[in-house]
Amino acid sequence: SDAELHDRIRAAKATLGDRVVVLGHFYQRDEVVEHADFVGDSFQLANAALTKPDAEAIVFCGVHFMAETADLLSKPEQAVILPNLAAGCSMADMADESSVEECWEQLEEVYGDLATPGADGRVPVIPVTYMNSSAALKGFVGRNGGIVCTSSNARTVLEWAFERGQRVLFFPDQHLGRNTAKAMGVPLEQMPMWNPRKALGGNSAEELTHARVILWHGFCSVHRRFTVDQIEQARREHPGVQVIVHPECPMPVVDAADAAGSTDFIVKAIAAAPAGSTFAIGTEINLVQRLAAEHPEHTIFCLDPVVCPCSTMYRIHPGYLAWVLEELVAGRVVNRITVPDTVADPARLALERMLAAKP
Ligand code: 13P
Ligand code: SF4
Numbered sequence: 329s330d331a332e333l334h335d336r337i338r339a340a341k342a343t344l345g346d347r348v349v350v351l352g353h354f355y356q357r358d359e360v361v362e363h364a365d366f367v368g369d370s371f372q373l374a375n376a377a378l379t380k381p382d383a384e385a386i387v388f389c390g391v392h393f394m395a396e397t398a399d400l401l402s403k404p405e406q407a408v409i410l411p412n413l414a415a416g417c418s419m420a421d422m423a424d425e426s427s428v429e430e431c432w433e434q435l436e437e438v439y440g441d442l443a444t445p446g447a448d449g450r451v452p453v454i455p456v457t458y459m460n461s462s463a464a465l466k467g468f469v470g471r472n473g474g475i476v477c478t479s480s481n482a483r484t485v486l487e488w489a490f491e492r493g494q495r496v497l498f499f500p501d502q503h504l505g506r507n508t509a510k511a512m513g514v515p516l517e518q519m520p521m522w523n524p525r526k527a528l529g530g531n532s533a534e535e536l537t538h539a540r541v542i543l544w545h546g547f548c549s550v551h552r553r554f555t556v557d558q559i560e561q562a563r564r565e566h567p568g569v570q571v572i573v574h575p576e577c578p579m580p581v582v583d584a585a586d587a588a589g590s591t592d593f594i595v596k597a598i599a600a601a602p603a604g605s606t607f608a609i610g611t612e613i614n615l616v617q618r619l620a621a622e623h624p625e626h627t628i629f630c631l632d633p634v635v636c637p638c639s640t641m642y643r644i645h646p647g648y649l650a651w652v653l654e655e656l657v658a659g660r661v662v663n664r665i666t667v668p669d670t671v672a673d674p675a676r677l678a679l680e681r682m683l684a685a686k687p
Pocket of ligand 2: 391416417418419420460548550551612638639640641
């Protein structure tokens, strides 16, 4: 039963004490979040992995790319464990290393040697990958003078990139790239999309010459469901409602909302509001429902009336959490995520550039 599972998790954690730290992303279900030592957005969880140097094991209740990142940032002897190895991210899977390498070669044909700075001291293109990508892609970025961003620091990172490059190749999420660059004043006609199935990504050499941000064609299947119609309906039905959405939503949705930001931004905006506020939130349902339960002084609902969980985040069932913890008690490490050294060194470089980039 559920109660038994929770008792098993508690007992295993009590036995392990400081030897284990359990991290939980905001999108995890409540039954998992209640056992997490730290809950946060993907940027905070990357830092959390750094702040527990004494734990032998980091159990990451989130998705695969987050566990890889924790492995990159933790000490070599620390084991990072993903309770269910099937917890991936469909957006991260939309940019694979070979397609990005191929894109890079084609860009070289248009812009010339990508490592040689032009007269303004900047190289032709800086690659930027969203945290929601494989370690292999973070490695690609690290090898090619690029950097990682999350939804909470995308603007700071793009500013870093424009100091060093004339343009940015941004992957995998077109929406985060477009929304961030638009807020920085980059015109839409200078943000071509790159379709890896077409020559030059489906663009002319002329279009690419004028490009400032080249957007990979990836998206999040949860966040692309939100619409401007839903925002209009929320405003009709709840006068005074504040609409806050995640920047993985399509541009018209972000433009129509009152604010857009990472999961942590959403959590903090709600916590700071005067009692009696009404919020319509455009992000994953587990977080929205938890916020509604934690803030009875507000009215909080999801913009999308049809429940929209992240199906892969949901694959971290408490049963898997109990299993990996009990295995640790028995001295066995299961479901360990390790990034090979050849990938890890450049990937870590790209992450460290992000952690050092200041607004
Ligand atoms: P955050 O960076 O806001 O935690 O978002 C992660 C994510 O997967 C959003 O879909
Ligand atoms: Fe990936 Fe979207 Fe799920 Fe985030 S919400 S883990 S981007 S599929």
